Amino acid sequence: MSSADKNLSVFATSELPDVSHRRFAILVAEWNTEVTEALYKGAYQTLLQYGAKAENIVRGNVPGSYELTLGAQWFALRDDIDAVIALGCVIQGETKHNDYINHAVAQGLTTVSLKTSKPVIFGVLTPNDQQQALDRAGGKHGNKGDEAAITAIKMLGLQKQVYTKF
Ligand SMILES: Nc1c(NC[C@H](O)[C@H](O)[C@H](O)CO)[nH]c(=O)[nH]c1=O
Ligand SMILES: CC(=O)[C@@H](O)COP(=O)(O)O
Numbered sequence: 001m002s003s004a005d006k007n008l009s010v011f012a013t014s015e016l017p018d019v020s021h022r023r024f025a026i027l028v029a030e031w032n033t034e035v036t037e038a039l040y041k042g043a044y045q046t047l048l049q050y051g052a053k054a055e056n057i058v059r060g061n062v063p064g065s066y067e068l069t070l071g072a073q074w075f076a077l078r079d080d081i082d083a084v085i086a087l088g089c090v091i092q093g094e095t096k097h098n099d100y101i102n103h104a105v106a107q108g109l110t111t112v113s114l115k116t117s118k119p120v121i122f123g124v125l126t127p128n129d130q131q132q133a134l135d136r137a138g139g140k141h142g143n144k145g146d147e148a149a150i151t152a153i154k155m156l157g158l159q160k161q162v163y164t165k166f
Contacts, residue, residue, distance in 0.1 A: 016050055016150075017157030022082045023056045024152060025075035029065040029088035029124075038137035039087040039123060042145030050153055065090050065124055066101050069108030076116040083152040084112075087145060088124040089133050102126045119155035123148030 024047055028040045040059070047057055058081075062071045065088030072084045086109055092098045105124055113120035123144055127133040135141045 015157070016153055017160060019047075019051045019153050019156060020053055021056070022052060022156055023058075023080055024052060025058050025060060025072075025078075025081050025084045027060045027062055027068050027071045027075065027084065027086045029062050029068060031064045032089040032091060032130075032133060035089040035125065035130075035133045035137045036087055038134075039089070039125070039143065039145035039148075042138060042143035043085050043087060043123065043149040044145075046146045046149035047153070050150070052153075064088070064101070065105050068105055068124065069112060072109055072120050073112045073116075076112050076118050076120055081118070083119040083121070083156055085121045085123055085145075085148045085152050087148065089137070090124060090126050091130060091133060092126075092128045098126070119152050119159070121148045121152050121155075 026040060026043055028036050030036070044057060048054060058075075060071055060075065062068055068086040068088055072086050075081050075084050086105075088105065090098045090101050090105075102124070106122060109120045109122050125133050125136050125144055127136070136144050
């Protein structure tokens, strides 16, 4: 289902776990900051709305989305971080540069998540233009930052369920 068919900020909030004790890192890429700051605001406020505490949320900035992978690894390897949310916006340009970045970031964040066994959430917009980005950062299609925060919370709930033995 594409974003055009759903609002990214409409999600099931039933049965969300208690995350008042959980610690989150939010990484923000510094390219397209009008968009990435809106994503960060959405993610941060959503974490607070659903029970996370401000003192348990740390923010880190990276130069561009390509650097989200190493930033995510640094945070995920900390024993006092439970989940990482990576936020960026890679707008298609004249060349294939965006393709290389997007694939590297998607694969890199997945690798970090699997290596650390921690949720590392892909909150990176890959739009064709600025308007598509704005539409997904608090515009008509909602906010992928909200979605990324909910995804982190849900994955921590699954993690607790899986590791709660019979
Ligand atoms: N064009 C965009 C970039 N480019 C920069 C790269 O992410 C990276 O920082 C650089 O290649 C050095 O390693 N980054 C974005 O986040 N968004 C873009 O649209
Ligand atoms: C995704 C990018 O780095 C992009 O801004 C580069 O633009 P271009 O492909 O026109 O050089």
